[in-house]
Amino acid sequence: MNPYIGSALLLLIFFTIIFIIAQILRNNSIVDSFWGPSFLIVAVYTLIIQEEPGIRSFILTAMVTLWALRLFLYITVRNWNKPEDYRYVNMRKRWGDSFPLLKAYANVFLLQGVLSYIVGLPIISTNSSEIQTLTLINYVGIAFWIIGFLFETIGDAQLKSFKAKPENKGKLMTEGLWAYTRHPNYFGESAMWWGIFLVSLGNFGDAIFIISPIIMTLLLLYVSGVPLLEKKYKDREDFKAYARRTPKFFPWLPKSSE
Numbered sequence: 001m002n003p004y005i006g007s008a009l010l011l012l013i014f015f016t017i018i019f020i021i022a023q024i025l026r027n028n029s030i031v032d033s034f035w036g037p038s039f040l041i042v043a044v045y046t047l048i049i050q051e052e053p054g055i056r057s058f059i060l061t062a063m064v065t066l067w068a069l070r071l072f073l074y075i076t077v078r079n080w081n082k083p084e085d086y087r088y089v090n091m092r093k094r095w096g097d098s099f100p101l102l103k104a105y106a107n108v109f110l111l112q113g114v115l116s117y118i119v120g121l122p123i124i125s126t127n128s129s130e131i132q133t134l135t136l137i138n139y140v141g142i143a144f145w146i147i148g149f150l151f152e153t154i155g156d157a158q159l160k161s162f163k164a165k166p167e168n169k170g171k172l173m174t175e176g177l178w179a180y181t182r183h184p185n186y187f188g189e190s191a192m193w194w195g196i197f198l199v200s201l202g203n204f205g206d207a208i209f210i211i212s213p214i215i216m217t218l219l220l221l222y223v224s225g226v227p228l229l230e231k232k233y234k235d236r237e238d239f240k241a242y243a244r245r246t247p248k249f250f251p252w253l254p255k256s257s258e
Contacts, residue, residue, distance in 0.1 A: 003049060003128045007042045008117055014038055015113040019105050028092075028108050029085035033076045036068035038116040039123060043068075046127035054132020060199045063145050064123060067192055074156055087228075119193070119216055122200030122209040131202035141198025148191025151177060151251075155184030172233070174242050180251040182242065186225045187249055190217045221249060 015031075015038070022028045043064040047053055079085070088108070095103045158176040162168050177184035193213040200206055220226060226249065233239035245255040 001049075003046045003124050006049070007046060007120070007124050010041060010045055011038060011113045011117050014041060015109040015116075016105075019109040022109075023101065023104070027084045028088040028104055029079065031108055031112055032085070033072055033079065035112065035116070036071035036075075038112070039064050039120050040068035042116075042120045043123050043127065046124050050127050052130075052132075053127065056129070056132045056134055056138060056199065056202065057127045059134075059142065060123065060126045060196060063142075063192075063196060063199070067149065070153065115215070115219075119212045122197050122206075122212050125206055125209055126200040126202070129202045129206075135201075137201050138199050141195045141201070143195070144198060145192050145195030148188040148193075148195060150188070151191065152185045152188030155188060159185070172236075172238050172242055174246070177251070179246065179254055182246050182248050183220075183226050183229070184251065186220045187251060189225075190220055190249075193217070 014034075018031055018034050022030050043061045047057055047061045050057060091104075091107065092100065095107075155177045158178065159173050162171075162173045162175070181187050190213070193216040197210060197213045200209055230248075247254075
């Protein structure tokens with residue numbers, strides 16, 4: 001089967017199963033845990049069906065695997081035994097009583113499947129390519145991915161450690177990587193997907209898959225990541241001071257306090 005068609009069918013089955021489980025648990029927010037694994041199953045599937053996988057495919061699949069498993073564990077542990085996330089509760093309220101299951105399936109699970117497929121196109125392309133030698137641009141991509149992985153992993157670990165201390169309850173995290181960007185984990189996520197895209201470049205035609213990191217970065221900056229947290233804290237004076245001295249997304253030296 002064509003790897004692009006096979007991957008689409010695999011994602012459809014995967015998110016349909018997650019939808020069924022979510023309805024049994026009455027918790028649509030479990031879908032967040034399976035965002036990373038959706039890319040992992042595509043990476044593993046396309047690697048397995050490739051006749052002669054090479055170094056580029058192995059490296060990219062390893063990158064996706066590390067990212068997906070870390071994200072799955074982090075989100076799952078964080079949300080374990082917690083009620084449905086407020087975002088999904090608000091969705092239920094907006095949907096009302098008319099066709100709630102259909103709306104949940106289409107607006108949450110199918111949508112995530114479509115996004116996963118589009119963002120995952122560089123993975124399918126790489127694991128379907130006969131070009132497996134690494135070029136300079138591929139090495140640059142590996143470097144981008146490593147930087148992003150460190151930002152996301154260290155940023156999340158610093159935030160978890162900060163929140164674990166009782167004396168920090170109600171306070172903003174402004175230390176460590178958070179002193180150089182207000183969202184080091186989201187910046188890291190974006191950097192990793194730019195790295196994956198650069199590793200996927202085997203020839204000029206692969207440049208079309210730049211749609212993947214662009215969509216991921218736009219989602220983080222304007223839809224599901226940064227704006228939700230910025231809106232949550234925008235009226236707090238300590239956040240306003242933090243925002244004046246700390247870059248929003250791309251890391252840079254903090255401005256001196258006025």
